Amino acid sequence: MCGIVGYIGNRQAAPILLEGLSKLEYRGYDSAGLAVRDGDQRPQVVKAKGRLRVLYEKTNGGQALAGCCGIGHTRWATHGEPSTENAHPHCSADYLVVGVHNGIIENYQEIKDKLIKKGYTFISQTDTEAAIKLVHYYYEKYGHDPIGALARAMVRVRGSYALAILFADRPDQIYAARKDSPMILGVGAGESYLASDVPAILKYTRSVYYIGNMEIGVLSAGGVAFYNIDGEQIEKQPTEISWDAESAEKAGFEHFMIKEIHEQPKAVRDTINAAVKEGVIDLSETGLTDDLLRGVSDIFIAACGSAYHVAVAAKYVIEDLTRVPVQIDVASEFRYRDPILNENTLVVIISQSGETADSLAALREAKARGARTLGIVNVVGSSIAREADHVFYTLAGPEIAVATTKAYSTQLIACYLLAIRLGQARGKLSEEQAADMTRELATLPDKIQRILEDKERIQWFAAKFSGARDIFFIGRGIDYAISLEGSLKMKEISYIHSEAYAAGELKHGTISLVEEGTLVIGVTTQQRLYEKTLSNMVEVKSRGAYLMGLTSYGNYNMEDTADFTVYVPRTDPHFATSLAVVPLQLLGYYVSVSKGLDVDKPRNLAKSVTVE
Numbered sequence: 001m002c003g004i005v006g007y008i009g010n011r012q013a014a015p016i017l018l019e020g021l022s023k024l025e026y027r028g029y030d031s032a033g034l035a036v037r038d039g040d041q042r043p044q045v046v047k048a049k050g051r052l053r054v055l056y057e058k059t060n061g062g063q064a065l066a067g068c069c070g071i072g073h074t075r076w077a078t079h080g081e082p083s084t085e086n087a088h089p090h091c092s093a094d095y096l097v098v099g100v101h102n103g104i105i106e107n108y109q110e111i112k113d114k115l116i117k118k119g120y121t122f123i124s125q126t127d128t129e130a131a132i133k134l135v136h137y138y139y140e141k142y143g144h145d146p147i148g149a150l151a152r153a154m155v156r157v158r159g160s161y162a163l164a165i166l167f168a169d170r171p172d173q174i175y176a177a178r179k180d181s182p183m184i185l186g187v188g189a190g191e192s193y194l195a196s197d198v199p200a201i202l203k204y205t206r207s208v209y210y211i212g213n214m215e216i217g218v219l220s221a222g223g224v225a226f227y228n229i230d231g232e233q234i235e236k237q238p239t240e241i242s243w244d245a246e247s248a249e250k251a252g253f254e255h256f257m258i259k260e261i262h263e264q265p266k267a268v269r270d271t272i273n274a275a276v277k278e279g280v281i282d283l284s285e286t287g288l289t290d291d292l293l294r295g296v297s298d299i300f301i302a303a304c305g306s307a308y309h310v311a312v313a314a315k316y317v318i319e320d321l322t323r324v325p326v327q328i329d330v331a332s333e334f335r336y337r338d339p340i341l342n343e344n345t346l347v348v349i350i351s352q353s354g355e356t357a358d359s360l361a362a363l364r365e366a367k368a369r370g371a372r373t374l375g376i377v378n379v380v381g382s383s384i385a386r387e388a389d390h391v392f393y394t395l396a397g398p399e400i401a402v403a404t405t406k407a408y409s410t411q412l413i414a415c416y417l418l419a420i421r422l423g424q425a426r427g428k429l430s431e432e433q434a435a436d437m438t439r440e441l442a443t444l445p446d447k448i449q450r451i452l453e454d455k456e457r458i459q460w461f462a463a464k465f466s467g468a469r470d471i472f473f474i475g476r477g478i479d480y481a482i483s484l485e486g487s488l489k490m491k492e493i494s495y496i497h498s499e500a501y502a503a504g505e506l507k508h509g510t511i512s513l514v515e516e517g518t519l520v521i522g523v524t525t526q527q528r529l530y531e532k533t534l535s536n537m538v539e540v541k542s543r544g545a546y547l548m549g550l551t552s553y554g555n556y557n558m559e560d561t562a563d564f565t566v567y568v569p570r571t572d573p574h575f576a577t578s579l580a581v582v583p584l585q586l587l588g589y590y591v592s593v594s595k596g597l598d599v600d601k602p603r604n605l606a607k608s609v610t611v612e
Helices: 013-022 052-058 108-117 127-141 146-156 256-262 264-275 290-294 305-322 357-368 383-387 406-425 431-452 455-464 478-494 503-508 527-541 556-560 573-594
Strands: 003-008 031-037 044-049 069-075 097-105 159-167 174-179 184-188 191-195 207-210 215-220 223-227 298-303 326-330 345-351 372-377 390-393 470-475 497-502 519-524 546-552 564-568
Touching: 003 013, 003 097, 003 159, 003 174, 003 215, 013 031, 013 052, 013 069, 031 052, 031 097, 044 052, 069 097, 069 159, 097 127, 108 127, 127 146, 127 159, 146 159, 146 174, 146 215, 174 191, 184 223, 191 215, 256 264, 256 573, 264 406, 264 431, 290 406, 298 305, 298 357, 305 326, 305 345, 305 406, 305 478, 305 573, 345 357, 345 406, 357 372, 357 383, 372 383, 372 406, 383 390, 390 406, 406 431, 406 573, 431 573, 455 564, 455 573, 470 478, 470 503, 470 527, 478 497, 478 519, 478 573, 497 503, 503 527, 519 527, 527 546, 546 556, 546 573, 564 573
Parallel strands: 298 326, 298 345, 345 372, 372 390, 470 497, 470 519, 519 546, 546 564
Antiparallel strands: 003 069, 003 191, 031 044, 031 069, 097 159, 159 174, 174 215, 184 191, 184 207, 215 223
């Protein structure tokens, strides 16, 4: 969840590091710091609590720190409160080792106790300081060998980490080590970079290396080298990033979130076109052949947050189109419930970043139990992409806002495509049925665009309810899945308490929470369930609720019940989530804007949750 950047080259490092950190603000943080060295001089370390601008002002935009080599960090507090002392970088007492860290060291107390007995003192409450001083201990003990010191520390440490280290007697190098936490290394002309995520270095290079688990990277000016845990040099090939720098900027929009909402038609179209060839769904790039699909006995889907809500919708779609049983799990619970898997089980892991710690753990558990795995991810070369048996890449491009929009929409598309092809391979869908559904998929981008063109009505409604205390979303079937995501969008960026309920559950306790003026949003895109949900809406209205109806064009009698109605174009009911979610994304966004909140960086949240 923390952000790491590093630079070594021929330019002043600090301004580059600050700019890189600014591109990682979406990951969430509460403090920041830099360590910059000028030749053989001892690294200068500057840290600040709060927003990045505090560090910027403290260093005069980085101009106050001389040197062409350095590392930077934005910290999300896990061990120890947000403070200057707990901020990174952390150093050994003699400044021989200076480093930053993303992740959690699970046995840090054990390491700390050992080091205290060896005469070390600690000034912070963090697990990171223990890791840095452990590296220092081995560095001193084994003849100032940086690879050896890092390898010994990596074997000793339990937990997850991405480390960037400066050694005082190695002035022309930055060292990196990784286990489970994301890190990339980039190379330009006479310069090298490291970062937690691509946007931090996209302005400078598109040629990046993905450092693997339990590997060490060494950066010098214009070059990188890699070593395994045994200290043996290994070869890696670079990956060329296709995004351009502009795609990671706001492009005239007030916030990244609204920009990314508007990018959904393109993201959805690109994801469809990548898998549909001449009107036929082709999953050959994932390695999922029809023979493999025919052998699937059951499906598990594990995901977190919005990706889990994709899984809820996908369960309805896949089971209906293929008759293959689907179980869904919050990824953090998957491996703790002893799931019953076999070699014919397909376990699908959905993650935008491909680095989500709980999802990665679920993937590894599934593989350990012999199941076949499919990763649906947005980031090429990410951990889930590398470790899954099969990978379906969504083509959302960089998503910067913490609240996901376009990545969610492309994940839905991936699940639709999988469902249709699976249904066809198993003989549950005829070629004609599959072709009809594929053609309908191709209409979704234009239909999403039509919804975006009517956003002013939602903006007006959002301003009216920006002072709401509680909001309830209700729906049945796929509409319940839509409600879950609408509720999450509302609560995570507006800080209004909201909940989503299967509409039939209202009478089992929830309806007692409805009082005069409570906003209830009824989602009714599933025609066969329309009347039942409408009855539930009437029930809450009789208890004083203010009703917003979200339905498909043609259901105009909704206006007889709802106080405010939003319409979306009709589509195959299996695909309704892709359309109905857009007004709810807009609603959450505009409520947050009306309240004057930081839409892109909501409090207490991070974009990539890389710790359990």
